[in-house]
Amino acid sequence: MDSSILLTIQNQVAYISFNRPRKFNSFNREMAFALQKTLDDCIRNDEVRAIVLTGEGKAFCAGQDIQEITDPDQHPGFKQILEDHYNPIITRIRNIEKPVIAAVNGVAAGAGANIALACDIVVAIEQASFIQAFSKIGLIPDSAGTFFLPRLIGFQRASALAMLGDKVDAVEAERMGMIYKYFSAETYQAEVEQLAEKLAKMPTKALAYTKKALNKSFNNSLEDQLALESEYQIAAANTEDYEEGVSAFMEKREAKFKGH
Known part of the structure; x- marks a missing residue:
């Protein structure tokens, strides 16, 4: 694996860390492809039932490595950067049938x-931005910034942030609905692991159906979404985890889901 991406699997969670801390974890070609491969490995690994994306050092990720796009000998061109590097990362995150958490540890x-x-759940340390x-x-x-941001915080705020480039701290990001929660520096790591x-x-297949339904909800009519919910609910009801969940409820015990 490329050293710009680190992978640790613990308690059925894959922790994927961006590892270019001296570059504030900015992306170059190698890192983009390494992340895609690591996500693919997590898709295929049945041991992995949740994924966390985070960064090493002080930053989560500063975006594109400017050196790569200003060096004429390195610059692959924006078409290739978007179509080969970033777009496949976003589509992988949205299509992985496992929950993906962004644990934003800095900028x-x-x-x-x-x-x-683009992740399913976004949490951040209080000092993040x-x-x-x-x-x-x-x-x-x-x-997908122009896709997700207005859906998360509304058109006006998204338009202003996209045009002005204002920095939003974690407290404000939570307040406006950009992220799920922020945590203090003292509790951040433990809270991420607990989440x-x-x-x-949890029942992995049911979470996957939930994720797919939410993806479709961006474009479906009400009638189409109701039909999709029916389809996915029937599929979820045919899983072993559904049987376990109902049994646990009736027996007043904690369910032990296996992701089947």
Whole structure:
């Protein structure tokens, strides 16, 4: 595995860390492909039932490594950067049939912020910040920033943040609905692990159907969404975890889901 991405599996949780701390975990070509491969490995690994994306050092991810796009010998061109590097990362995150948590441990800027916002649940340390930094260098938000941000915080706020490039701290991000929760520095690590391990013990297939239904809800009509819920609910009711959940409820005990 490329050293720019670290993978640790613990208690059925895959912890994927961006590992270019001296570059604030900014992406270059190698790191983008390494992340895609690591996500693919997690998809295939039945031991993994939840995924956490985080960063080493002080930053979560500062987005694109500017050196790569300013060096004429390295610059692959924006078409390749988006279509080969970032877009596949976003589609993997949204299509993985396992919950993906962004644990934002510091600044999340540009594509780094939008990769975080594409995850199923976003939590952050209190000192973290989110910046749509694109306009500061004459670019537009990519990595699905123009898709997820207005859906999370509304058109006006999304438009202002995308155009002005204002920094939003974790407290404000939680208040406006950009993220789920922020935690103090003292409790952050323990809270992330507790959340991830809780998800890993839940009915994995039901969570996957929930994720797919939420994905479809962005574009479906009410009637289409009701029909989809019916389809997925019937499928969920045919899982072993449903049987276990009902049995545990009737027997007044804690359910032991296996992800089947």
